[in-house]
Amino acid sequence: MRPAGGPDPCSPEGRPGEAGPPPFEVPDGYRVAGYRLGAFLGAGAWGSVHAAEGPDGTPAAVKLLGAARFSPGQRRTVAQMARSEQRFSRLADHPHLIRTLTVVTVEDPDHPALDGAVALVMERADRSLHDVLADARPGTAVPGAERILTEVCAGLTHMHRAGWVHGDLKPANILLMSDGTAKIADFGLTAELEGTHAYAPPLGSPDHVPPEWWSQRTGARGVAVRPSADVWAFGVLTHQLLTGGLHPFVGATARARSLAAQAYARGAAPLRPDEALPGRWRPVVGACLAAGREERARVDLTALVARATAAPARRRRTAVRAGAGLLGCALAVLALTGGPEPAAPGAHRAPPPLPGAIPAGSDVPVAYRGMIDVAARRCPEPEVTPALLAAMLKAESGFDPNAARPETGEYGIAMWTPAVFGAWAKAAAHPGPTSYLDPGDAIAAMGNYVCWLDQQLKRAGLTRDLPALVTAAYRTSDKTVEAAGRVPERVRPHVDKVLRYLSDYGG
Template sequence: MIPGARPPGERPPDVPEGYPLAGYRLGPLIGAGAWGSVHAAHGPDGAPVAVKLLGPARLSPGQRATMAQLAQREQRFSLRADHPHLIRTLAVLTVEDPDHPALDGALALVMERAARSLQDLLATARPGTPAPGAGRILAEVCSGLGHMHRAGWVHGDLKPANILLMPDGTAKIADFGLTTELEGTHAYAPPLGSPDHVPPEWWSQRTGARGVVLRPSADVWAFGVIAHQLLTGGLHPFLGATARARSLAAQAYARGAAPLRLDGALPAHWRPVVAACLAPAREERERTDLAALVARAVRTPAAPARRAPRAVALACAAAALALVGAPEPEPVPGPAADAADAAPVRPAGAIPPGSDVPLAYRGMIEDAARRCPEPEITPALLAAMLKAESGFDPNAARPETGEYGIAMWTPAVFDAWARAAAHPGPKSYLDPGDAIAAMGNYACWLDQRLKGRGLTRDLPALVAAAYRTSDKTVAAAGGVPERVRPHVEKVLRFLADYGG
């Protein structure tokens, strides 16, 4: 769904269990977004389906017009979509029920029901480790996307939440609310999108009477981001502590002010795919032969120690080559490997074996460090900071300053930084996993802020100082403030002990 219409925290309209709709019976809520909700349902024959309700309730006139436009786009494309890697719409209905004003007049799209989304899969992935089946999923998404582009359509909102995984694992693109038909080289869509997956030129485009200009190159960019996330266990290629920071990093890269820094865990034979998709100029992306790049990636042998069945790699290549109607690739002698099975690169500053960092927290610390692109934010630095803050005690507390838990969070500050943690739902500063993830986000942001202020020397010490004070305080002092110097020296001693 597209963010921006439903007021924050507002629940979607209640739908009674078993609510009848043209022979379908609606069940529990699966998910909700700004413009509607999705419910599990069963058809007249008992087959499982999903019903998306795009409702008119409690919308301003402008929002109502936008919702109607999105509904028309989704309906128009869904009825024409016919590809094994695009979610099929089985029926399009209008709810007529004056007794339920919140539902009366809503558009209902009856669709295939998936088991989960790619976003759900990434939420369980470990940074630096490819998600299961990543190569196959990418080939299937690439195939569906290519079919759309050849038919003259642009998806416009490709992201993990809009890629669904069926019960058998098949990947299918869904959510066609921004999908629009090309008029020559471009199309028009409402100025809506997901900040983590829109191309850098999206931010500088003007909105005209028909919306913003949308091109297939926007989908290519989004595919590159998704490929990087899938193959590195959820890591964004333009990492930052917030979506805004990541979008700014992408814009700086597009201006030539920063290089493209793909994560070291990205398998070598997928790096050309991601780099081409993330070309800074849209014209470069428009010339990208995505099908050929993906086919080459899935056919390239990976590290000998982690080989996948030859049949899997050839199936991935066949799906990718279907994008341009190319023939199935000739068999490759010997076993071929799914690129997703390439062994990850161990990060610099890793926690050494035999150190005093508790085993229960090592994976959490490594994951937190992996989510930051700044080389100074290593597992060893985060471990040294945690040891200096609490001695790795999850029950540590300083009531006089209002700091608690393994990372000594002030609850209000924690709430601001926990939003970027890997998993959805409530988070607690007393939970070591949540506290360490938030520390990684905050430390990463501090590192970036300090560099932006021109402080580029002794960054581990400055980050530790800023964590105790703020980046503004460190900048004003021109280095480590005297009042936190003993604490910072302690962090640096622990960092040296860990080989950092």
């Protein structure tokens, strides 16, 4: 199958394409500010973190920000980030913010790579939320998610009230201590407010920056950052923790997800939280992911989170007070009305049918309808409907999970080539190994890829006849369709077949 393209490369931090340096090579037993450095724990775009022990055996972590291996412009950025961490660490004092114990500049001419590096000695955590989400089951909240969100909210609110913006809130920067306490970390992009905004280097994590971040200009002092950006990131984080790592905007890459968020912010697509997100947390996510930063600036994060976490307690208290009398009332209502009462506002309901839903009497196998519906629901683009995915599957394989074209290396219900499937299989709805021959995995990956194709074609200015163009791109590639500016003639018969099936399904 098809594409010459695939997920676009995007660095863990910063704008797409920026790559970080390799971790420092630290000699065994190396000491910084009296702390003995040990195992390498991880690296970001600008430095690396090592386990350490103090003179009395107290565990710590040391972040090394190097200057020698950067360009002059990068050195200025590193110096600014180090000053920010150092300045904030002197002022921050909150149980849900990682404490910086000391900040020193390494002076060691015998080790040129380390000489001049800024070392921040901090509290050591057991793991990060990034690690937790890597082990999470999609569709299932991570253990202790609500407590973690409450603690992160407390730390973030403290920062905002003290006049600071974090600027890079994401799972990797939420650390879990040995007792499970959550603490916000990494204050390299933290900036002090000057009125309504602050200035920071033009860096950030694409999955957690707000839509307006992508269009901001960089001035002499950096880019303007606001608390509303942290509120957006908290909304993404909330969705991820309560759905087992699922991002609220669908895409196979961070760039694709950011394009989906930008489409939503323009009003071109609705916000579609995953079905797994609990109903009482939907107002939190909806408010935090408001399209306009002015609307986000008015969000009372503490009040929103308090209402969400108090809801179960209220229900339990109500149930205890009502006791057997409530059961008697319920039976009486059933006897009088012949059925249950309507669900209370905010109660969990089945999601409404999507536009372009598969008709009940169609030839789409019942076993695959739910898979197709979920795959379409996870895409914010209105053209990607269950009916379109079903029509494409019918044209590709006739819904046969054992279909094969050995001459082209295409297999399964969605006719994946094994190598290409691997790039898009992150859409699979379960953890562990995935297979292009498994209908669930194949359909989930197909929805992910088709959504990305739709976004790429729109980005290229192709906005008419998108079902036909997306179908053609699935058979060839987005670049092929973009170059032609229309459906290439060699795949026109296949595209016409898909469009006939789409018409049959009411699309």
